[in-house]
Amino acid sequence: MNKKTIYLVSGAVIGVLLLYFAFRPSGSSDGRDILAEAKRGNFKVEITTSGELQALNSIQVMGPSEARRFRLGNFTIEEMVDEGTVVKKGEFIAALDKTELFGRLEDKRLDLEQALALFEQxxxxxxxVLRQERDNIINLEYEVEERKLILEQSQFEPPAIIRQNENNVEKAKRDLQQALDRYKIKSMQERARMVEVSAKLRDVQSEVQQMEEILEKFTVTAPQNGMVIYVWGRGGKVKEGSQISSWNPVVASLPDLTIMQSITYINEVDIRKVKVGQRVDLGLDAFPEKKLTGEVTKVANVGQQRPNSDAKVFEVTVVINESDPLLRPAMTTSNTIIADELSDVVFVPIEALNSEADSINYVYLKSGKKQEVKVGLANSNDVVIELGLKEGDMVYLSTPDWSANTAINLLEELNGKRNPDFEDISANTQTFNIGAVSEEDL
Incomplete structure (x- = not known):
């Protein structure tokens, strides 16, 4: 290799080294710093959770509750349409076992025949009886007339005979009056007997009629248009083969699918952010392309513990604004509750925020400063900066190498009142670990 080649290679190596030292990244221990820009725009505090669709209004489909008057305790469902079947008003939903009521109806029909026979008898x-009494009265009236005639014919008879005939007339009149009085009493007695047997007959007729009407109700039909949803009983869902009580004969529910709601549960940390009237954006797991809107209409005051979870949650009801035939009860929804919304504010990622002594919040600027900031609302990703930063400032998401010996540039506006809302911000950002974030965590 000639000297010219050696010089060229040596020069290239030296050039590469110079470029490396001139442009190498400064900051973290492995030579890489992560920066983010302070942005200005709209800022949302959102709470995301899943929910389940339910109808806002529903009607319970009932069996014959009147059957308990005839001491029928339970009914067995012999036949029932499948859950989710869409029915119209008057269409078949279920058929109940009529065997026991049929037996009692037949017994009651025998009672009706006996009561009718007794009534006729x-x-x-x-x-x-009354005819005999009336005939007796007529005969006595003739007797009185006959005695009067004998008395008239005995006017020229001895006084004793006349006196005897006068007594016979009085006796005949007395017998007639007694017969008239007896007829009145007999009439009242017979009328009372007829009222008694008539009342018994009407009672039995009414019971037979009621049983026949109740028997018709053993075929359960839809009271309105809707979708059949099974209800829960003591032994699970009420379905074909299940038994229902005459004291609570609910066969199924028929929800109104035109107005739906999503029932969701919010953890106890976030529940204080949720208020009635807040807007909600919803999605459907079954139809990811479908987007809906809603409104929080109810927030539970008392928490509960869900199965297989130690966390306390609060039930929140969200009424959906739109009506869509695709919506079905028990569908899973994704709910994004807009807890708060600000416009035209500066915000940075939560990872850029650091804290000293739990009283001073600050960020690392690209310019080499540790700048104190006043923080505002925060969501799961970003935090609002009310003072200390402007749009476009570059901040570190990791701890730079020069941080150890650099003093914090304090804000004069916060002298004597260092971040009074610090604890609230910390609570709002539950996953937010105030402090340096290493590059390995990112």
């Missing part, structure tokens, strides 16, 4: 007896 009593009616005949009453007619016969």
């Amino acid at each position: 009593t009616q005949l007896d009453t007619s016969l």
Whole structure:
């Protein structure tokens, strides 16, 4: 190799070394610094969670609750349409076992025949008794007339005979009056008997009629248009073969699919951010392209513990603004609750924020400063900077090498009142670990 070639290679190596030392990155221990730009724009505090669709309004499809009047305790569902079947008003939903009620109806029909026979017999007896009494009265009236005639014919007879005939007339009149009084009493007695047997007959007729009407209700039909949703009973979902109680004969529910709601659960850390009236953006796992909007209408006051979880959560109801035939109960939704929204603010990634003594928040600027900042709202990714930064400032997301011996450039506006909202900001950003973030974490 000649000297010219050696000089060229040596010059190239020296040039590469000079370029490396001139442009090598400064900062972190492995030679790489991560920077981000302070941006200005709209800032949202969002809470994202999953939910389940339910109908806002629904009607319970009931079996015959009147059956308990006839001491029917439980019904067995012999036949039932599949869950999710869309039905119209009056269409078939389920058929209940009629065997027990059929048996009692047949017994009651026998009672009705007996009551009807008793009614007819009593009616005949009453007619016969009263007719006899009326015939007796007519005969006694003739008797009175006959006695009066004998008395008139005995005017020229001895006084004793006349007196005897007068007594016979009085006796005949008394017998007639007694017969009239007896007829009144017999009429009242027979009328009471007829009222009694008539009432018994009407009762039995009414029970038979009610049983026949209830029997028709053992075929359960839809009270309105909707989709059949099974309900939960003691032994699981009520379906074909299940038993329902006459005290709570709910066969199924029929939700109104025109107005839907999403039931979701928010953890106890975030629940204080959720308020009634907040806007919600929703998506459907089954139809990712479908986008919906809604509004928070109810926030539970008492928390609960969900199965297989130690965290406490609060139920939140979101009513969906749109009506769509694709929406079905039990579909999974992704809910993004807009807890707060600011316009025209400066914000940086949460990883850029550092803290000293839990009282001073600061960032590392590309210019080599440790700049104190006043922070505002925060979400899961960014934090609002109210003071200390301007749009376009470059901040470190990692701890630069020069940080150890650099003093914090404090804000005069915060003298005597260092970040009074610091604790609130920390609570708002639950996953937010204030302090340096190493490049390995990123």
